[in-house]
Structures are given as C-alpha cells and as structure tokens.
Amino acid sequence: MSTEPDTHQPPVAPPAHGGPTLAQERRLVTEIPGPRSRELFARKRAAVPQGIGTTLPVFVTHAGGGVLVDADGNSLIDFGSGIAVTTVGNAAPRVVERVRKQVADFTHTCFMVTPYESYVRVCERLNELTPGDHEKRSFLLNSGAEAVENAVKVARHATGRQAVVVFDHGYHGRTLLTMTLTAKNMPYKHRFGPYAPEVYRMPMAYPFRWPTGPENCAAEAAAQAIDAIDKQIGAGNVAAIVVEPIQGEGGFIEPARGFLPAMAEYARANGIVFVADEVQTGFARTGHLFACEDEGVVPDVICTAKGIAGGLPLAAVTGRAELLDAVHVSGLGGTYGGNPLACEAALAVLDTIEADGLVERARRIGEITLPRLRALAGRFPIVGDVRGRGAMTAIELVAPGTTDPDAAVTGEIARRCHAEGLVVLTAGTYGNVLRFLPPLSIPDHLLEEGLSILEKAIASV
The missing domain is CATH 3.40.640.10 (Type I PLP-dependent aspartate aminotransferase-like (Major domain))
Incomplete structure (x- = not known):
C-alpha cells in the first residue's frame, strides 16, 4: 500500500473485469476521512437533514473496478457496491x-x-x-x-x-x-x-x-x-x-x-x-x-x-x-x-x-470469500455465523459462546475496517451483521486484501 501523497488525480491501470481505468489498489494518503471530506461533511450537516445518515463520511470523486477514490486522493476497497447497486462496477464502460x-x-x-x-x-x-x-x-x-x-x-x-x-x-x-x-x-x-x-x-x-x-x-x-x-x-x-x-x-x-x-x-x-x-x-x-x-x-x-x-x-x-x-x-x-x-x-x-461472465464471476467471489470467513469463525468465537452465496455474504457477531447479538463489536469492527480503507456495511435486525457486497468487477487481489483487513480488524477487538 502506497502512503505517498498524490495530486488527487486517479492513476491509470488496465481495466479489471470490464471496469474503468482506475488503479486497482488501496492507497491511503490521509487519515479516513481526510480534511477535504471533513470539510464537505460539515457542509452536508448544514444543508442536509440529519435523518439522511452516512456510513462512512468520505466524499467520492471517482470509482470503478473494486475501488472508490475520495476527495483527498485516498483509494478505498469497495465491499458495498452502493448497497448492491454497482454490481457490474462503477462507471462500467458499456x-x-x-x-x-x-x-x-x-x-x-x-x-x-x-x-x-x-x-x-x-x-x-x-x-x-x-x-x-x-x-x-x-x-x-x-x-x-x-x-x-x-x-x-x-x-x-x-x-x-x-x-x-x-x-x-x-x-x-x-x-x-x-x-x-x-x-x-x-x-x-x-x-x-x-x-x-x-x-x-x-x-x-x-x-x-x-x-x-x-x-x-x-x-x-x-x-x-x-x-x-x-x-x-x-x-x-x-x-x-x-x-x-x-x-x-x-x-x-x-x-x-x-x-x-x-x-x-x-x-x-x-x-x-x-x-x-x-x-x-x-x-x-x-x-x-x-x-x-x-x-x-x-x-x-x-x-x-x-x-x-x-x-x-x-x-x-x-x-x-x-x-x-x-x-x-x-x-x-x-x-x-x-x-x-x-x-x-x-x-x-x-x-x-x-x-463478461458475471454469474460465474459471482460464484468465484463466493469461492474466495466464504472459506476465509469460515476460517475466521473457527478462530474467533465472536463470529457466530457465516452465510450467503456468491458475492452476497455476511458474518453475524455475537457474545462468545452464545447467540446473543453484539452490535457494539460489529460497529467497532466496521470502524476499524473503514480506517484502513475498506468500505463495509452493517445490517441485521439486531445490528450485529457485517455484510459484503463487492462489485463483480473487483479483482481477486483487492478481494483478498479486503478480507485480510477484515481479519485484522476482528483480531484487534
């Protein structure tokens, strides 16, 4: 991961699974959120009602493949797809x-x-x-x-x-x-x-x-x-x-x-x-x-x-x-x-x-994701359940040894993922589920890196 400042212009790389030509890398040049995003978020608070919530207050300027690039030049791994909207990738060429x-x-x-x-x-x-x-x-x-x-x-x-x-x-x-x-x-x-x-x-x-x-x-x-x-x-x-x-x-x-x-x-x-x-x-x-x-x-x-x-x-x-x-x-x-x-x-x-064979691509994403999530469940008793199919997977977090929901630890894991440049979403009736919805245009190396960030976040709590 590069930590060198850039000019806020996203570098160019070959397309990944049909996505636009953004460099498919996680890159942090400021804290998350950075100063420009914080400035914009202050404007958001003054102009938009508080009932419109925000999962991660970074303001996006470019997106494609498996990354979101924010106003501070940070490149984040996208495990949310705008809540399953940009399935074929953001700004997909066709x-x-x-x-x-x-x-x-x-x-x-x-x-x-x-x-x-x-x-x-x-x-x-x-x-x-x-x-x-x-x-x-x-x-x-x-x-x-x-x-x-x-x-x-x-x-x-x-x-x-x-x-x-x-x-x-x-x-x-x-x-x-x-x-x-x-x-x-x-x-x-x-x-x-x-x-x-x-x-x-x-x-x-x-x-x-x-x-x-x-x-x-x-x-x-x-x-x-x-x-x-x-x-x-x-x-x-x-x-x-x-x-x-x-x-x-x-x-x-x-x-x-x-x-x-x-x-x-x-x-x-x-x-x-x-x-x-x-x-x-x-x-x-x-x-x-x-x-x-x-x-x-x-x-x-x-x-x-x-x-x-x-x-x-x-x-x-x-x-x-x-x-x-x-x-x-x-x-x-x-x-x-x-x-x-x-x-x-x-x-x-x-x-x-x-x-682009995206039905098969979704299955491949599941083949990469689910074994790693199940390995986390084997290591960490707070992971009570692993479920999902294809590129729609989740873990449910509980008090160890029980099925009691733990929304607090779920929120903390999400915050630590966000700070490391991984966009994840929470869900669940009890607020204790982390859900993963990567775009099908995400390359394998970003998928693996994102899962490693998740693992580190779980281990740290």
Whole structure:
C-alpha cells in the first residue's frame, strides 16, 4: 500500500473485469476521512437533514473496478457496491457508452406520453431472463420500494383480495406501504406510523436462530407460517406473499432450504400471488441471475432494482401476463419510470453480465470469500455465523459462546475496517451483521486484501 501523497488525480491501470481505468489498489494518503471530506461533511450537516445518515463520511470523486477514490486522493476497497447497486462496477464502460449517447439524443419524454424503444427492450429482456417459461409482462419504475408497492397493487387488483403476508426480519422499502412490510422498527419505522392496514408478519426460517436447530428450521417455519395464515387471516383473503429469497437489511439471512418452495407451493394451491423481492439479490449477485433460481422457485411476480442499471435509478415488476394485464389502462405508471437513460444503462448491464461472465464471476467471489470467513469463525468465537452465496455474504457477531447479538463489536469492527480503507456495511435486525457486497468487477487481489483487513480488524477487538 502506497502512503505517498498524490495530486488527487486517479492513476491509470488496465481495466479489471470490464471496469474503468482506475488503479486497482488501496492507497491511503490521509487519515479516513481526510480534511477535504471533513470539510464537505460539515457542509452536508448544514444543508442536509440529519435523518439522511452516512456510513462512512468520505466524499467520492471517482470509482470503478473494486475501488472508490475520495476527495483527498485516498483509494478505498469497495465491499458495498452502493448497497448492491454497482454490481457490474462503477462507471462500467458499456453503461457509460450507452448513457452518453442517449443523453445527447433525449433525456425524457415520459413513456406514458410518447414511448421509446429502449423501455420495451428492457421489458422484453426481463420477460426472457426471469425464472419461468410462462408468458410475462414487465413495467418499469424508479426504486425497489416502488416496485414492491406496485407488485402488491397488482396482486390486490388481480385477486380481489387485500391481505399481504410478509416475514420477520424482512426489508422492503421506506414508503408507507413498504415501511409497513418491513420488520425492523429503528431506523426504518420509528415514529412514522400509523401504518398501512392488512399486512401480516410470519416467522422466517432463520437457521442460526431457530429454537430447535437448523435441521428442523424449514419444515417448522413453513408449518408455523401456514398455520398462522389459515387461522388468523384465511388463505382466501390473502392477495400476496412477499419474500426476499435472501433477506438483505435483515442480515443476509438465507432461509433454510425447503422453506421458500413450501411457501410458493402453498401460495399456488390457494390462489395467492407469490412475490419474490429480488431488489438486493438480483442480477448475478448470488451466483445465479436471480436468487430464487437456487431452489428452482418460480415466482408469480418478481421485483428488481438496485443492480439493474449500473447506478442509475430503475426498477421493474415482472410477472405472469394474466396478473399484470388484469390492471385497467393507466392503473400503473409514473412520470419518471423507465427513464430512457436508465433503460440504456439497464441494457448495457445485461450485456455486461452476459459478455463478461458475471454469474460465474459471482460464484468465484463466493469461492474466495466464504472459506476465509469460515476460517475466521473457527478462530474467533465472536463470529457466530457465516452465510450467503456468491458475492452476497455476511458474518453475524455475537457474545462468545452464545447467540446473543453484539452490535457494539460489529460497529467497532466496521470502524476499524473503514480506517484502513475498506468500505463495509452493517445490517441485521439486531445490528450485529457485517455484510459484503463487492462489485463483480473487483479483482481477486483487492478481494483478498479486503478480507485480510477484515481479519485484522476482528483480531484487534
């Protein structure tokens, strides 16, 4: 690692996995955050409400491959991808090229007023690529929360029912409805009520915390959820079951194998729309194009966002044609949904995933990451659980010898990683999970270096 001052101009190196030509190295020239970032953060405090939190107050000027370069010239290893958004890398070449061309042609017309081909092409590709060979329709929106909210609208309209079933530890967004669907109070729901009606929460098959052990988790959790739905709501009143195939903000919880297929089968047998929220898990992140493919689950409706457009705001709802076509004309839409710049970016992302073999790349990242995380669990009793797939992995931190969450040590490890130039994110209902979401463009040597920084941080606490 170089500690020599530089001129704040990022040096050039050959592209890594299709990323832009930033030097793929960790480089610290000031403390983290440096003086320029601290100056900018003071301006942020004066101009932006404190409700907009910041994980690491470094102000970024360039990013690509596996690094973020800040206003002080520091180059940090990126294990966050903007919360799983820059999956193909920041400023990925195909994305830059297509967006640059589109912005010169036109930036907006509103698809509902005068449409354009790129919106249709994105929908055609989503219909083709999402699980299942049934006839599908897609429509485009701006954010993951908007996608989930619209999926519920579609389910209610198509079924004529109102109830929505979600799961403990789930996260689905910050709008009124999706905040209601979300399980965690602080910081997402605290004092923002009253909440939307007809939302019911069921137990999640959380292997690490299942009372009778992980081997019983799937069957017991599914049985409990189905029994509660039948008794408390009535299956005939349920419009949708909404679930993340791997829970994101809840702590990268992988439901015990068998749970998702059981809930999908129950939904199918009772005319309930099964909605997969793949906002954080989609687009090659987990080593499949979509995480629900791991167990062969075919959702009726799938919600996507985050990694779909390389950093531009775009989301989608894709589902069975008979469900989406049930909604009356003009019942769906929005002014900015499917903006032409974001549509071109999405087409470039899908091309990049295919051309650069990023599904396989995500699996390779998991093959490097998971053994090293499991080795940490073997050495340090504060690492209670290691989980995840592909480039979506996590460790859960606990008081040694227990399953008691330790949010304080989790925060301290994150701070020590940040100080050493590694961007990591926390998560979890109890605030005791470190999650790792490197861009798929990260080179192996940065991935290994980042894991070594993590190891050092854990050892130091």
